[in-house]
Structures are given as C-alpha cells and as structure tokens.
Amino acid sequence: MTTTTVPTLTLLGRLREHATRKPSVPACVFTSDDGEDEQTLTYAELDRDIRTIATGLRARLDPGDRALLLLPEGADFVRGFLGCMRAGVIPVPAYPPLPVQSRQRVETLRAVVADCGPRAVLSAASTEDKDAIRRVVPDLGDVWWSGPGELLDGGAPDEAAEYQATPEDIAFLQYTSGSTSTPKGVVVTHGALAHNVEMIRTAFGLDEEPRMASWLPLFHDMGLIGNVLHPLWAGGTTILMTPMTFLKRPARWLRAISRHRANVTGAPNFAYDLCTRRVRASESADLDLSSWRVAYNGAEPVRAASLDAFAERFAAHGFDPRSWWPCYGLAEATLLVTGGDPRREPSRLTVDRDAFQRDVVVPADEGTVLVSSGFTSMERTVLIVDPETLRPVPPGHVGEIWIGGPHLPIGYWGNARATEETFAARPVGGPPEPYMRSGDLGFLHDGELYVTGRCKDLLIVGGRNHYPQDIEATVEESHDAVRKGCVAAFAVDDGDRERVVVVVGAGQGAVGVGEAAAAKRAAIVRAATVAVAAEHGITLDDVAVVGPNAVPKTSSGKLRRGACRTAYLRGEYLLGAKPERTEET
Structure with a gap:
C-alpha cells in the first residue's frame, strides 16, 4: 500500500483552476449517435455553463435540496450534474425510464424518488415523454421540472449565487445499481469524491494528462466518476459516446480511442468480449491502439480468457497486454478500492478447484485461474472477514x-439501519476502527486482492461452494448459440432442497415457436447440462433458454441474478411467456 497526500481541494475548486490556467483545453468531447460528429466544451466554456445553470437553480432551490437528473449521456448531463454541485443542490443521477413500458426501470425510479424526495427534475425529454414519466411516477407530479438548455437560456452567471462547498458537504447521491437489492442512495461527500478521483489519478500512473474515450452510462459510478469526474479533476479530456452507440457497433469505441489517441479507458469484462467477437476486420484495418496505456477492467469478474x-x-493494432489494469470498486466506496500496477501485466x-470450493486457496499447476484486482493505495485498507462469525479469516x-x-461515503441517504x-x-x-462491508467475496494473496463473487449469489451444492460466474462461463462455452454475458445461474429453494437453475440467453433461432426452435433449445439444454456436470459435478435442475435481452442486467452490464431469479419464479421464462426487455444500456 502506498501513501499519498489526501487532497483538500474539491472538484469544483479544481475546475475553476483549470478554467483559469487552461481555458481553451477541451474538457469534454461529445460524439453523435453514429460516433462521427462531435461537440467540444473547453474548460472555460464548461465553467461558464455550470455557473449559469447554478444561478438558475438557486433562483428556485436551496442548498441541500435534491435534483433528480433524468438526462441522457451527453453535454446536458455533464453540465446539469456539475451545475447542481456548483449551486449546492444535491444531484441524483437516474436512468430515464423511457419507454415507460419497462417495468424494471419504472420500479427503480419510483424507489429512488420515494427515497430521496427530489425538489426538482432536470430533463431534456419532450413534453410527451415528461407527461408519461409523471403518470408512472406520480410523486414527480408536483416538483419543478427544468432542463440545462432552459437554464442556460435564462441569463448570465451570478457569482453571488454560487455555493462554496466544503469537503464535508454532500456532493451527490449515487444510487446503487440494484443488482442484488432495492437501490439505496450512497451519500458521497466532496471530500470522499476528491479522495477517490485523486486515488484513480495516482493509481493509473500516467506521466501525462488522461485522455478518456468512454461509452459507459453516466448515471452509474464507473462512467460518471471514473470516466468524467476523474479526467476533469486531472485536467484531462473525456470523449463521450452513448452506451447504445457502442452496443450497436463496438468498433466505434476502439475508433474513438484510435482517433483521439486516448491513453486510458475501460469497461466491464463483457465489453472486451464484445469487441473480440463483433469488431470485423474491415472495421479494424486502420486502428492504432498504441496510445492505450491503461485498459481497466472492472464491475464484474475479470476473466483471464477474455484478456487473452x-x-x-x-x-496487430498496437494493443499492449501490459496495459491491462483489472480493478475492484463499488458505489459504497465512492468507486475505486484496488487496482493493479500499470507497469506490468496483472497477476494471475x-x-x-476442490479446495477452492471449500473457501480454501491452494495454489496449483492446474485448476481455476483467477486474475488479481490489484492492491490498495492512499490509506485505503482491505480486510477479509468471515461473513457469519465476523472474524478475520486466516x-x-x-x-x-x-x-x-x-x-x-458517510452512509445511505435516510437509512440509518x-x-x-x-x-x-x-x-x-480484529482492528477497532469501523469498516464498510462490501457484500463481495475474495481473498488476499501476496498483498493483492482477488475477487471471487457476491455473498448472496454463492451456490452451495452437496456441501460445496460454487460461484455462479464459473457455472455461467461453462454454459457460455457449451454451445455456439449461447450469447456471452447473457447466462445467469442461481438457486431456487423448493422446500426440500435448493435447485440449481440456469437461464440462458441464446440466438441463432433458439427462441420462438416451431420445431426448429424447439430442437435448438433442446440442444442447448443438453450441451449446458453435460458441460456443467463434467466441469463442476453439478446436475442442473432446470435450464431456461430465452432471448438475450430477457436476461436482466444493471446499467454497467452486470447480471442481475436476483431479478432473473424473480422473473423465473414468476413464470416469465416459460415457453410462450413474453418477458419484457430488461437489458439496460
């Protein structure tokens, strides 16, 4: 663990410094949906815009009021978020529930609104869409609605209206993704934010300012803090595209890295798999990825096979394997907890396997290959504890x-328990000081953290522990129709025992009516059952083959196994049922 001086300046203070010292340097570059057209905001322009928005907000709101951000990824989101902070208003990023037919998105938004009690909504949606949101979330009917565009047209910045934030003030509420439970609002102070973005800056180890090319959603901690607020703190530049721009054509992300000479960027593991599978040779012919110094990989288990x-x-396009930077973090820690050494390939x-199923780590020549998520820095510490006895493990x-x-962060908004x-x-x-419980499982080896899964996701079959992601990886490789990142394994208690169920997202005509589709599903079920039995010694009790978009995910691409289990128990995966589209971003 390295020690670095903890910053006393807030992000707002750093932005003012950059606007003064480097006014014409691009702070953000926003690309169009096709990934080609661009809009640039310099540090001076960004500073002017957020001060103008802050002035408009202070005419209607007081410091400490919450403002719900229902804005798409882009200039409006960045200006609106920072404008709230400049006004002392607490921004609450949330995913716009459009279309409102998505039950998952509507239920999540209702929970967020009920929890934080916003006094305002910042939205750039059409009047029709705003009315639709009000209908499905009635608690938003009586609050003030505005948008960054309206506030920018309302006048000039008034310095007297700006709030002088201290490190102890609340910067924003970061609602958890809800991958395992109802979303809760993590209270991030300006001090916690400054500490974490400085931790990211130093951990990346760049000898130049960051140039980040990102498609990650901005209402999620990785996209917002890692890919926007960190570069702004460091005086760098972020090139932003929407998640859908990337998902439609993953090559656009790599082309942005190549065109803008990005030196740091990253995503969850599934994004690298997507690029490997779907970027055609014709799309990568002129790619130059030699500028890419830090390729971080986080938010879900890092797979050695994906890296390779x-x-x-x-x-052949200049990507250096030494750029790999697996990391671990979560909203409850602001973002980053551990990261690797940017000067070498990550440890493996x-x-x-047998010992590992008993929660014992025994190095071996053959078995389960794990990738390190690195080590801590800047006074951050990690302790491995038995979740039942609460004693540190050997x-x-x-x-x-x-x-x-x-x-x-100082806790969850309005939730003392x-x-x-x-x-x-x-x-x-153990040590007397308080710790934050992550709910994640892992172990330390040679001072580095290896993350193995979620406490609540662990499957116990025949007295042995099985990590769902291991079963899911086996199923993904069992048949070529199975979509990567679209398999969820979980347990269902039938009253007598726990049954092991796998929901498989598949293509190639596996979903639908007719003999051909039925034969394809049967082949997938057989292949998955045989592969899991051979690899893990587990007999699957049920395999449900569904469309890939029917497998619930969080905004960052993580599987929502709890939501998938709920859908399974509701009968939404029975043949003939029509589960809603649940894949976000």
Missing part, C-alpha cells in the same frame, strides 16, 4: 471483503 482473446485479436493465480481463505480507511450495518462494521477480534 482481446490482446491476441488487437495485438491458479488454485486447486491467510489463504475466502471471506467477505471489508473496506477501511478515511474518506469513504442500513448505514449502521454496512458502513460501521467492526470485526470480532
């Missing part, structure tokens, strides 16, 4: 990841 396949596919560890054992050190349980945990017989 991507590096091999794009080696092969462990004995070396070489898997346990829950507890996170300590200064400048963490959950705050006490999550942010004030104290290990039995």
